[in-house]
Amino acid sequence: MVQHSSSRLDASFAALSDPTRRGVLEQLSRADATVSDLAARFGMTLTGIKKHVAVLEEAGLVSTRKVGRVRTCRLGGRGLEEEAAWLAGYQRLWEARFEELADVIEDLKQQEKADGRD
Amino acid sequence: MVQHSSSRLDASFAALSDPTRRGVLEQLSRADATVSDLAARFGMTLTGIKKHVAVLEEAGLVSTRKVGRVRTCRLGGRGLEEEAAWLAGYQRLWEARFEELADVIEDLKQQEKADGRD
DNA sequence: TGAATGCTGAACCATATGGTTCAGTGTCTA
DNA sequence: TAGACACTGAACCATATGGTTCAGCATTCA
Structure with a gap:
């Protein structure tokens, strides 16, 4: 998280x-x-x-x-590891979100195809 | 840079x-x-x-x-790539800085050894 | 049509930020 | 010891930030 x-x-x-x-x-x-x-x-x-x-x-x-x-x-002291980790975590979620979006689009395409076949 | x-x-x-x-x-x-x-x-x-x-x-x-x-x-829109890149760049410099420091320490050790040999 | 819903904008408030000047304090150096 | 140097702290200023309330304005629903 x-x-x-x-x-x-x-x-x-x-x-x-x-x-x-x-x-x-x-x-x-x-x-x-x-x-x-x-x-x-x-x-x-x-x-x-x-x-x-x-x-x-x-x-x-x-x-x-x-x-x-x-x-x-x-x-000094810190090398911004925590900040880099936060960004990396955020980026994973961000990408996941777009994959999800891609899935939705894929579903829509499939459905369209199915509808076309009716 | x-x-x-x-x-x-x-x-x-x-x-x-x-x-x-x-x-x-x-x-x-x-x-x-x-x-x-x-x-x-x-x-x-x-x-x-x-x-x-x-x-x-x-x-x-x-x-x-x-x-x-x-x-x-x-x-939306951006995935914080630029920010991640900035942090990554900074981290490289930060690490380089500590390697440099390590080199200096290494030099001092060498010199100490040499001095000891005198 | 009237009431409820969801958002918006203006006004306000306290505090933080990014900068300045000015008056020190402590440390070097001649 | 006198003066220059490097920094520090307090005070100040304008603007930004993070929040609020209150009064709208559309939109939806009964």
């Missing part, structure tokens, strides 16, 4: 729904980055990018560590 | 970030349903559920048709 009530899914899908945050993930997949690095790259204030990082961290997609005055962000 | 700037991804991930909407998708994967059906099942007003359906429709995940005074909703 598709799981639909999970605050973790809520948080991660919400995190992924913003292009800046998807960009940050992509960036971090290439290399760790400081908050300043990200702010510069995405043309945003430190405070602004910090909020995005916080959202990603809350969702468990990024982890950060502060050394001295520099906070470094890296891809 | 991971695509991160897509309003379609924005819309669909946002649509998926709400448990009621994921529930509606699950429900529709079993059978089509009217707006009233969904409102009853999710204990929400017609107006409330209608908004959720509108969000799902905007994201292309549900399609609806009104016959007489009844609007029927069905799983």
Whole structure:
């Protein structure tokens, strides 16, 4: 069954729904980055990018560590397995639904043929 | 490369970030349903559920048709291929990142061994 | 025709989101 | 020690979100 009530899914899908945050993930997949690095790259204030990082961290997609005055962000903790699993489950149902539809159409065709024979 | 700037991804991930909407998708994967059906099942007003359906429709995940005074909703149009592809791409990068990390660790081990030999 | 049904739209409300500025705080470096 | 640097927190703003109620509007049914 598709799981639909999970605050973790809520948080991660919400995190992924913003292009800046998807960009940050992509960036971090290439290399760790400081908050300043990200702010510069995405043309945003430190405070602004910090909020995005916080959202990603809350969702468990990024982890950060502060050394001295520099906070470094890296891809973190989770690899979106749960989200991928949800999508995969949904896709199975979606496909099943269309096979079902195909069956219905097939039935209609059969019936049409039978009717034609009357 | 991971695509991160897509309003379609924005819309669909946002649509998926709400448990009621994921529930509606699950429900529709079993059978089509009217707006009233969904409102009853999710204990929400017609107006409330209608908004959720509108969000799902905007994201292309549900399609609806009104016959007489009844609007029927069905799983629609897209099968979340793009979203699945994004996640898959991300996961590849994520895994690559950890292999890289493994390489670094391996290098450190080698170096340690070499240092030990000095 | 009159009443019930199913949906719709507008208005409203509280809270969340995505951004900013400004005023710090702590850490380096000359 | 002074100044620059990197970040942080509070306050603010506009808009979006998730929900409601209430007043319609068609459509169906008795």
